Amino acid sequence: DAGVIQSPRHEVTEMGQEVTLRCKPISGHNSLFWYRQTMMRGLELLIYFNNNVPIDDSGMPEDRFSAKMPNASFSTLKIQPSEPRDSAVYFCASSPGQGECYTFGSGTRLTVV
Amino acid sequence: LAKTTQPISMDSYEGQEVNITCSHNNIATNDYITWYQQFPSQGPRFIIQGYKTKVTNEVASLFIPADRKSSTLSLPRVSLSDTAVYYCLVGDKNAGNMLTFGGGTRLMVKP
Secondary structure (H helix, E strand, C coil): CCCCEEECCEEEECCCCCEEEEEECCCCCCEEEEEEEECCCEEEEEEEEECCEEEECCCCCCCCEEEEEEECCEEEEEECCCCHHHCEEEEEEEECCCCCCCEECCCEEEEEC | CCCCECCCEEEEECCCCEEEEEECCCCCCCCEEEEEEECCCCCCEEEEEECCEEEECCCCEEEECCCCCEEEEEECCCCHHHCEEEEEEEECCCCCCCCCCCCCEEEEEEC
16 A cells, blocks of 8 residues: 555745645545644644544634545645745544544645745 | 643663653543654654553553553664654544644654
């Protein structure tokens, strides 16, 4: 298995632009998680899905952030409009079930200038 | 959710055994303890999980005392490549709430 695949690996964008991060979970995994990591705040859970349904989005910073999972093999995290404070590494992870151990992707390093 | 406390950083030398302790005083009856390892520029990677006593795999051992208010991750004979951040998570895996990463412990292995 190729593991959790995230794209792009790096993204540099200007403030105000829309950014879309993509994730392909491991086939057969029913749960998908989006995390954000910064030096100041560490790893923060943004949202997680179970069987393509959002279960908890309380970690989503504000309305500028949205996430979708249209099918079991694909999820997106969108930021519109982006701001410099959104600069971080965004990780996607998947697991066989809600409480099972996660497999993380390599992350997307987002820089908003 | 049970709060975890770990040392911010630790130093060791190649070939030594490293023990990282995590405190979780308000751990609940159904909570499991899970450890992850994160290298720079990579996502965290699962190391080991346990509920009580001792669990061992090819990478590490996890020691959990009877009161379960703490746990110790033991890495035998570390090498330079074990330099990473180690996270302890506590939660009910059947309820799906093992989701919060704390600050982790930054382990530096020196030659």
